[in-house]
Amino acid sequence: MNTNQQIRSWRYAEEFPYEVPTLTQARQQAERQSAAPVAPSVASLLTVLAASTGAEHAVEIGTGCGVSTVALLLGLREGAALTSLDIDAAHSQLTRELLAEAGLDKNHRVRIITGDATDVLPRLSAASYDFAFIDAGADQAEQFTYDALALLSPGGLLVVHDPLAGGAVADPVARDARSVSLRRLLTDVAACVDDVHVSLVFAGSGLYLIYKK
Numbered sequence: 020m021n022t023n024q025q026i027r028s029w030r031y032a033e034e035f036p037y038e039v040p041t042l043t044q045a046r047q048q049a050e051r052q053s054a055a056p057v058a059p060s061v062a063s064l065l066t067v068l069a070a071s072t073g074a075e076h077a078v079e080i081g082t083g084c085g086v087s088t089v090a091l092l093l094g095l096r097e098g099a100a101l102t103s104l105d106i107d108a109a110h111s112q113l114t115r116e117l118l119a120e121a122g123l124d125k126n127h128r129v130r131i132i133t134g135d136a137t138d139v140l141p142r143l144s145a146a147s148y149d150f151a152f153i154d155a156g157a158d159q160a161e162q163f164t165y166d167a168l169a170l171l172s173p174g175g176l177l178v179v180h181d182p183l184a185g186g187a188v189a190d191p192v193a194r195d196a197r198s199v200s201l202r203r204l205l206t207d208v209a210a211c212v213d214d215v216h217v218s219l220v221f222a223g224s225g226l227y228l229i230y231k232k
């Protein structure tokens with residue numbers, strides 16, 4: 020495939036997903052609050068991954084205004100638990116209201132926690148989650164990834180959003196602290212071949228999938 024065909028195919032894939040009204044509502048709210056939501060391609064992938072892994076205990080870092088939260092709940096089986104963290108109380112509250120309005124908090128055990136993931140993640144039970152999603156910005160992504168890996172039980176899946184920091188990581192001349200930290204994260208985790216399977220996926224802003232053996 021040449022570069023033009025790749026760009027055309029990427030655009031087609033990005034515009035492909037159909038979103039249910041609750042996701043559209045969450046997306047509009049996120050845009051009003053400037054809490055950049057995951058792209059439709061990422062939301063649809065999260066739903067498929069949450070459903071296909073059969074996850075029972077999921078954790079999300081970076082609730083924002085709930086686009087990824089809704090996408091995860093659409094895929095999680097009935098009765099599954101989702102703990103979602105955000106440092107911003109207004110984002111947490113808007114997401115709680117959205118989930119209640121859509122009835123998405125009825126068939127799952129949902130906890131929306133307001134707090135800094137730096138403090139909250141070490142207090143969650145280690146090796147007790149089978150799905151984790153990180154979308155709380157590039158600055159702390161490296162630390163949150165290792166914290167989230169400690170929360171996963173063997174067989175669990177960790178999904179890190181935007182691991183290429185909007186393209187900076189792939190730019191060989193970018194030497195800023197974020198790009199260096201994310202490149203180190205990608206390569207260090209991938210090198211742990213006895214402990215993980217990894218895949219770098221370019222949907223939306225990109226995803227780093229880490230399966231814990």
Ligand SMILES: C[S@@+](CC[C@H](N)C(=O)[O-])C[C@H]1O[C@@H](n2cnc3c(N)ncnc32)[C@H](O)[C@@H]1O
Pocket residue numbers: 049054055056057080081082083084085086087088104105106107110134135136137154155156159
């Ligand atoms: C890009 S938004 C998340 C968007 C959301 N995943 C969605 O799809 O709608 C990033 C969120 O991470 C939160 N955040 C940033 N630093 C954090 C931290 N240290 N602990 C918890 N949340 C944090 C921000 O408040 C913001 O709501």
